Amino acid sequence: MRRITKKLLKCLFGLIFIGLYCEYFIYYVVVAQCYWPAIESNAENSEILKAFILADTHLLGPYRGHWFDKLRREWQMHQAFQAIINVHNPDVVFILGDLFDEGEWTDEKQFEDYVVRFYNLFAVPNDTKMYVAVGNHDVGFHNRIRRGSLQRFVKLLKSPSVQHIYLKGSHFVLLNSMAMQGDSCRLCTGARNSIEKISGQLKCAREPGGALCKDVDRNFTYSQPILMQHFPLYRLSDAECTEPDAPPLPERNKLFRIKIDALSKEATEYLAEKIQPRVAFGGHTHHGCLQEHSYNSIKFEEHSVPSFSWRNRPDPKYMLVTIAPDSYAENKCGLPKETTIIMTGAIMTLLLIIYMFKERRIGRGIF
Template identity: 55%
Template sequence: MPLLLPRLRRSFLSNFIPRLFIGLAFIYVYCEYLIYYVTQIQCGWAMLSKEPTEGVEPVYAMVIADTHLLGSRNGHWFDKWRREWQMHRAFQAAMTLHSPEVVFVLGDLFDEGKWCPEKEFNDYVERFYKLFEVPETTAMYSVVGNHDIGFHYRITPHLAKRFETRLKSPPVQLVSIRGNHFVLINSMAMEGDGCTLCARTVAEIANISNILKCSSGSSLCKGKRRLERYSRPIIMQHYPLYRESDTICTEPDAAPLPERNSLFEERWDCLSKESTEYLVESLHPRAAFGAHTHHSCMLRHSFVPTTDHKIEFVEYTVPSFSWRNRLDPKYYLLTITPEEVKVSKCGLPREWTLQITAILMTLALLVYLRYYTSVNTLNYKLLSGKKV
């Protein structure tokens, strides 16, 4: 019996300590990795209202916005590290669970792109592609935001050129996938003042507009280039289209009050009214996606350029993907055919959800270890002949 008691104590310690470390390790892995899968597995691709044309598969696209990767000027290094790896884990979970064939990033990839020198910008780009890595089977397209190159008044040819070159993001780009057409636009180049960048952008929009007219069989066609299959395009840009404010946004994750009632400043918070009308009349979109506000919004637009013609479409403002900008970051999943655009909004775990989950799991671990300790203490007393 005297030899059994030390052995029992050693057995207790050799089992207690591993249980403690295994429990803490599981809590860490769950709160830092698995929770992103648990939350996002609840979100999936939206169902189409009708079957697509035979032989034509829907396009499955993911849309994120406003990642705002920190540079060397703003924020503490720990905040920078924490937020970036949160986005990385969340993005990789989304890619694993949903496997989109194309990802659109709607601007403000970088928080300090408009200020940083060349070496820092190159580091920025490498970090972005590392954090938001996609498989070879997935295409990624980025549109520029005001934090990437600055608002219109401070854009230089160098700032615009380096983003275009490194991110493969010209001021206007037409992307066609199985009869679905996306027009990617530099919002800051829609100033309408005839600057070099603006003139280039307007000329390319006019060219794409003509391609779309020719593809649709319009009598206004002035060229020979046509798309293999016509459908109204989808606009992708950083700014929202013109609206007076977010007051008309009724989504649960719209801008909070009283911020929601603040009037927008054209060319700063949204496109100008003139630029919006120009885009709509030139491209006749069936949907539009923007960002910039960091909040969600869905609007149904109806433009009537002439008395016998109406252009109707839905505009979505995509919330920020970063915990620095929102307590509940979001992204969109799009199921697209030439006839339909269906949208699912997916949420990432809130910061407090991560913290409360960690606290509750730690408390559960402590209760379990307390119970384990009590049972072993009772066994020790019984074997030692002590009164229980």
């Protein structure tokens, strides 16, 4: 009787370990294989910023998706996010839009519940800052933003249409992509006014002797800003994207709908002129892409960050970016594929069965 109980306990503990590994430890194992990239900089160590960037979490809402799918995807993203926070300890987290999948359709109570879920799933320590940019699934595309939907996002997520953030000597400009439509609506006009103000502050920090800079309110030193938003900047398609996580063919050659899939050329040129970024980050496509931009004398790279959700791709990604006022370096990191998790669990279960079978035969031989 004792032998049977001992074997059952071994089997039970083995199954518990397999469950814990596949649903908890595997994220730590995979996340630990990525690292912060090194940079060459004249900045002091106190000015080196470690930024964790992700996009398109698409938390399911009350209307679409099966309850188990919602539970599963949220569990995966929560475990992966917390593993990244605990292993890499970033200074700041940037989430580039489409936090929610059904934000534009929810009523006030549903949206408030959405926000509570978001902060529970993506909790950060008190000494880690987190900033979010709004996406089209959060409030709707430009012409479909319902009254009050943007205002509640701004209020509850602390995310105005234009944010100028200054961290450890580096400037970040976060934008509402839907405010870059280029028409005379209140949203777009307000965003342009904010960009003009930020552009003036940056110019005066860069050239402090200018005649127009006497009354400019600034308390920072200049460094080339980093531009962040949900949409990609202007491009006709993803045809030039050659990264392993780029869209598959023939989707890669599908033409973009300007102002829906990417910003217009006019809006991109305007941002390049006013912000003069050293690098840009965006999401929206759910795939990876590295683009080179050149507008007059302004040249910079743009990184499209793949989706962080297993609903949108089998291999979610995120970026670790080391940033100094005079340089930066990025590292794109992967999360475990769901097929890998399933296969790992199946193999470990098979090994447990083999072990128990062999132990049974050895026990019989002894007696």
